[in-house]
Amino acid sequence: MKAAAFAYARATSVVNALELLAAHGDKAKILSGGQSLMPAMNLRLISPDILVDIGGLAELRGITVSAGVLIVGALTRHVDLLKSPEIALHAPLLRNAVTHVAHPAIRNRGTIGGSLAHADPASELPACVVALDAMIVVRGSSGERRIGATEFFKGIYETALSPDELLVAIEMPVAGKSSTFFFQEYARRHGDYAVVGLAARAVVAAGRFTDLRLGFFAVGDRPLLAAAAGRLINASVTSALLSEAATALADELDPQEDQQATAAMRRHLATVLLRRCVAALLARPELEAGVTK
């Protein structure tokens, strides 16, 4: 379990990193926290010729708020999301989610940019940025572009990034006073990737959803913004309506089967999460009880 030999370059600036990427094409890999990349290399699942270490680039770090937009640098570590007052205030969903990401030692190194670029469909943060309607800021030799989170994830470990591009930041609207959030996942052990999970953002007024974004994860090849949520917006949520939404959700999902769960189990768990989420956000426990068949 030793990585094959590789060259190593420590980028001195974003421009320098992009030059290195341009020079080496898909033979290069960016190294951020290394918490997904290094295990894969040690297992020889991938053997890049060169690692471009961006760990020293201060310009990719930091959490700022400007003009109602929360900007999180790509190199922001999981532990920073957990401890940042800005995140707690403006994107509490990320904070809740990060407590479920791996373990402290990994959270001390892993970065949000790495997590999004890695695009594991069972990962928490991709679903959060989908639920939060974030923009992913990427830079390449031809300049910068912004990609909507729902457009960014393309499949298992696949994103809209091209090999010569760098994910530099994530931008999301700050949480308004009326926003509420829900995060829950089912994992076999604390810190494991989820069997099924849900990151949600909602606006509730007078007992109704005026907005509801449900970002499911581990239910398909990428995080899924559930269309079924639409049935619950601006409607009086009854047990029957919730059942309809659950059925619609199950139809919408195309989950994988793996060692933890069959596709049927994932569909089932997603509907349980939907009910628990709606019951929690509307503070109506009786809706959850409807789960029992």
Place this chain on the structure above:
Amino acid sequence: MTVTRAPAETLSVLDRPNSYIGKTVPRPNLDRLLQGRGQYVSDLELPRMAHVVFLRSPYAHARIVAIDADAARRMSGVIAIVTGCELEGVIAPWVGVLSHLKGLKSAPQHAIAVDRACWQGEAVAAIVATSRAAAEDAMEHVAVEYEELEAVTDMRTALDPATPVIHAALGDNLAFERILDAGDVDHALSDSEVVEAEFVFGRHTGVTLEPRAVVADWNAAEARLTIYQGTQAPHMVQNIAALHLGLREAQVRVVCKDVGGSFGIKVHIYADEMATYALSKLLRRPIKFVADRVESFNTDIHARDHRCRGRIGVRPDGTITAFEIDDLTGIGPYSMYPRTSAIEANQVVNLVGGPYATANYRARARVVFQNKNVMCQYRAVGHPIACSVTEGLVDLAAAKIGMDPVEIRRRNLIGDDAYPCASPSGMKFEQLSHHASLAKLLQMMDYDALRAQQAGLRARNIHRGIGIASFIEVTNPSAAFYGVGGAKISSQDGVAVRLDAQGSVICQTSITEQGQGSESLTAQIVGSVLGVSMDRVRVILGDTDNTPYGGGTWASRGAGIGGEAALQAAKALRQNILDVAAAILQSTPAGLDIVNDSIVNVDDGGTPRIELSELARIVYFRPDTLPPGVQPELMATRHFVPRQFPFAFTNGVQASWLEVDIETGFVTLLKHWVVEDCGTIINPQLVDEQIRGGVVQGLGAALFEKCIYDERGQLTNANMADYLVPMSGEMPDIEVGHVVSPAQESELGAKGAGEAGTAGAAAAVANAVNDALRPLGATITEIPLTPQVILTALGRI
């Protein structure tokens, strides 16, 4: 603590002033380990040392047509690439059988596969290079041509005529079969309610923190092989290595310093370790092999993987009338060497029904070959299966007649006053304490209050369960375990104790340390018996050149056997010291004692007479001042082996309190209790941590751990992300209580405690899950109890 035997009239050698026995004292090795000064084989570097990696078969069953290593041989850093054919001339193959397991058969196994690979992960070539990374680079360039053969993977069809026979010379895939019929089962069942179930156990493995590691160093000038290995049994390794390399045992030294966990994983001889010894001899230089995590999953022995059909007969008054089992297990393509892979099934037959007074018992166990990794003894061999089957059946019987699970146990557990007695399978019990243990458990968990709480929560759609599991545990095995079957695995242990020139004590013991505290308990016993403070006692273990001959640490034997040898050696040394002291002080040995590192008077309240350091100075440097004819012997050696009982059985009972989320199938463990009886407790903390660690491994089996093979014999979760070891986040608080029935056969009275936790934990959890699900009409007799299994049983998916 409940003591079942009245204290003796006079103070025993253990109850001396300042005794360390029964006290929690820090382990002498802690500082060394915590400061990173442990000596693990994984860290060992020797001059000219090379590293070996093994190219392993990607197929479960394949003929090796050709191996082309030319390109790899030319790569930088590569020293040699060796195939099974080449190594065959250096190290002889072996067959893992024991004569007392009648009918057990296996095929010759080679250090590296010759012609045919029989499981995914069997080594087919060794790549030796200057570093592990260089060897792995070269490995990618060794081309092996395989012809894939049909793999036998399902134990249920392994004996079908249509299934290919893995080793043609054996005639069939049946490795071992045992049948037992005691009492009159048919008659007993004919007038009872009969409940039946099939219990299914996942395959799992030990997952040691430090993987298997060996450095073999053949010194051609001395014609001697030094093996540095993380093992539980150095003398066994010495014997086997010598035997198969054509050496005398005196030509092999085994050194085993610190070991990063073993749990039975490191009590066997693995083919890749044999290959490493042989490569060192062949290449005449030190060779290091450290299994990486993927290799560990594919080659460390697996265990359990049983399907056991069980029946129980019960009368309306709760009397259990009979147990019957039909057990099937698949062990991989070879019976493991030298302890064999029939032991686990054999133990299941020995142990089912063991805590109960029922005389009627019928059992069949069949052990079959498969093309999967080898299976063998892992912590609590056979116990979790026997306990889960027995206790699962008892709970089913209780449910059938509408009796409380505690009440049915009260009515059937062997009475605490019924000993000595024997089980229907012939196991002899000296003194057990099932009822005292159960009573203590119920009190610790406040059983009635818990039942009331459970009922209250049920009304709120919260489903909690209580599970109870009584168990017996085999510890302190005599020669009956392996020796009688012809294995050169010693059941006796030896300890040598000597007083050095400044009055400190050096103690060499043949038991080994893998984290359970062997060093500590040895020092505690020696210090207590001698009257010497523990910081003056240095314990040396794990070196066949420098310790007495003995079995090592496995089968919960270290404290009971090695501890008794330490006690007897210390007693002998104490007598020798008092003889010299009497001569120096013109007193009598009976009039003197050793307390706090000094010789003291016995009868005047312990007036100090002379320090041990002064006595040692006189003995070693001024013997001329001793009276004529006095020849001091400040070193004593004693050995011990149990003779009266084949095993010192222990017993105990566990309980689990948990919650099942019936919508998601997830189980939350809320609390776990254990009461166990390991006889004399030398160090309460060590015992409690053995119990807790054992429980955690049992909980892993209950909920998480499983080696998942596909139908082609591929292990599909051979990594730490997909093979779920239990982690602290999911573990409940584990409360441990004790009942003490000291073993009569030894002065120390200690029995083993290393496997009790593992023996009953899964059974308690399974019973608790079924208790939670009972009102929903679901019963599950399969572990691990995954959310998928539970949701399926509930009809949710």
